[in-house]
Structures are given as C-alpha cells and as structure tokens.
Amino acid sequence: MSAGAAQLRQLAAVSDSFTGIDFSAIGKQLGYGHVVHSDNVHDGSVIPVPVAVISSGPGPVALLVAGTHGDEYEGQILAHELIRELEAEQLTGTVIIVPAANSPAVRGAARVSPIDAGNLNRSFPGNADGGPTAQVAALIAGELLPRADFLIDMHSGGSNATYLPSAFIYRGPDEELWEAKLRAVRLLGLPYVMVVAPLLEPASLSSAGDLAGVLTISTELCGAGTVDRQVLSTIRGGMPRMLADLGIMRRDTDAGDAAPVAEPQWLELVPESTVTSRVAGLFEPLVDLGESVLAGQPVARVHFIDELDRQPRVFHARIDGVVAIMRRPTLVDPGAHLLHVAELLESPQS
DSSP, rough: OOOHHHHHHHTTTHHHHTTSSSSTOOOEEEEEEEEEOTTTTTTTTTEEEEEEEEEEEEOOOOEEESSSSOOOHHHHHHHHHHHHOOGGGGGEEEEEESTTTHHHHTTSSSSTTTTTTOOOOOOOTTTTSHHHHHHHHIIIIIIIIIGGEEEEEEEOOGGGEESEEEEEEEEEEEEHHHHHHHHHHHOOOOOOEEOOOTSSSSHHHHHHHHTTTOEEEEOOOOOSSSOOOHHHHHHHHHHHHHHHHSBBBBBTOOOOSSSOOOOOOEEEEEEEGGGEOOEEEEEESSSOOOEEEETTTEEEEEEEESTTSSOOEEEEOOSSEEEEEEEEESSTTTOOOEEEEEEEOOOOOO
C-alpha cells in the first residue's frame, strides 16, 4: 500500500460517506455509502450503495466490485455469496465488497441508472458534487480505491451481449503491474483472457485502477441478462485461489481447487474486431460464439423489415480470429455492433 493510501486509511477510518463502516475495525461489517439526490422519490433521503468490509486486521486489501452495470449478474451473485460466507478468520487482510455499485441500475435491471441515465463505467473518477452516478464513481475512486492493493471489477455481457467467459485486462500500466495482472488472471481460472489497449475506456473503473497504480483486473462472465451456471462455478473456485496468492486469504482455508489451473486462451480485441451493421433490420448470426473465423468470411446478415423483396445485407469478418462477443437483441439499427472477432495471442511470458 502506498504511503498516501496508508495515511488516508489512518486519518479516515470512519468516513462520513458511509454508514455502518469503520475501515479500521476487525470482523465483518455491513453498511452503505451515501448518494445524495433530490427528486420526487429521493428528496430527504440517500440512495444507498451497499458495502461490506471483512477484515482480519492489517494486511493487503482487495476491492471487489459488481453491479457496475445493473443487468450483469454473475458477479453480483458471487459478491453476495462472499459477503455471506467469508469470515475474518479466513483472511490475512481485508476484503471490501460492493455488490451493487450502480444500485439504481441493479434495481431497474438496466445497464445505466434510471435516475440520471448514468453509465457508471464511463463516469470515473466521478464528482462528489455531481449527479447520482458521478457520486458513486467518486465514492469508489475517492474513498475505496485508495485503500486497495487489488481491484476486480466483475462484468458480464448484460442484456445486450454474450461474451466468452473471460478475464478482461488492460495492457500496462507498467511492467510490474502487467506481470501481476497476468499471474492473477491465470489463477482466476476462467477459460479465456481478453486483452485490450492501455486505458481503453479512460473513464472506466479499470482505467481508474491503473491510474492509481493498483493491481486491476476485470471480467466478462457471459451475459445475455441471465446467469451462466458453469462460469459462475468456475469463478467461485478461482476467486479464493487468487486471493490466497495475493496474500489476502489464508492458504490453510478453502482457497479454491488445488488442481493445476489450465492455461487460458489469450485473445486481443483490436479496432478491427467489430462487425458493425450499416442498416436497420433483423440480425441473423452466421457463426457461433467461440467459433474461429477468417477475414472476409460472412459472419452475419441483417434482414430488412419492410422491403419484402430485398435480399439481406451480409457482413464479413475483418480479421482472422475467434468470435468473442455476440449481440443478443435481434432488432438492430445502423451502428450496432453485431459481433466482435478477437485476434489470437500467444500465451504471454511471466
């Protein structure tokens, strides 16, 4: 932990931004962060952001975030399970869990907040004096992230897409943290790792973590607005194993499957990965998620709704690779990404 983070933790063990949380206390605490907003529903109240802190005392700190987008569910379920089941005696540090980061979006089963249409993962570092979504970003980036040595932001495809079950990492921000990311995602045990450019989304939580110098990884745990049982089982086993390796969970407790972890398939998303519709109509995939394709191969077509005698528009892969992301809603407008083809990577050396 940096000297600045240690000082913040010492000076602000009890933060006015939270109810029920003392960051210096040992044991399990359940509380919430405050979002202040005045409208017809919330006047005279706060919008609570649920937070759990489980600590055995001094040691490394993990920050686990889910519900950044409200319709992404595997991470939310895992976060709630950890809150119920993880005890301080199992730890050699602290785990801070935020299971419903954009809580209005979670309650509305939506990607963005129904209050201010805010996309939390495009709102960092946030603004403590801004709207509800900007306040949540400031709460996480300004109050929680400086306490953390490790951050995992758990995403899925949401209602609009399905991803290959993947750990998801930005390149960089330096050689030391990049090597730590590679080790962490291997231990997490998901079958794929998707690599993207440094600071791909500058206002994302992953970028906030990289800019803060915190070991940061993300996930894409299938999606389609539902729960994939197999990927949930995989990350249930991998999370304790990874936390034990980071020195946050005791190795003499249940720290995941002791069997060797298979090397994941490494993929990279590049600008040419997208296959984007230029017309409106009904999307028909011509390939499946996880299928290998070649540049120029037909991978999708869009049928015109009103022009009954018109042939569908066919769209082609722009690069060789693997179908890594597939759109779910069938009805599309121009500009909708139908699917993404990720390039294959050699296993990085670490």
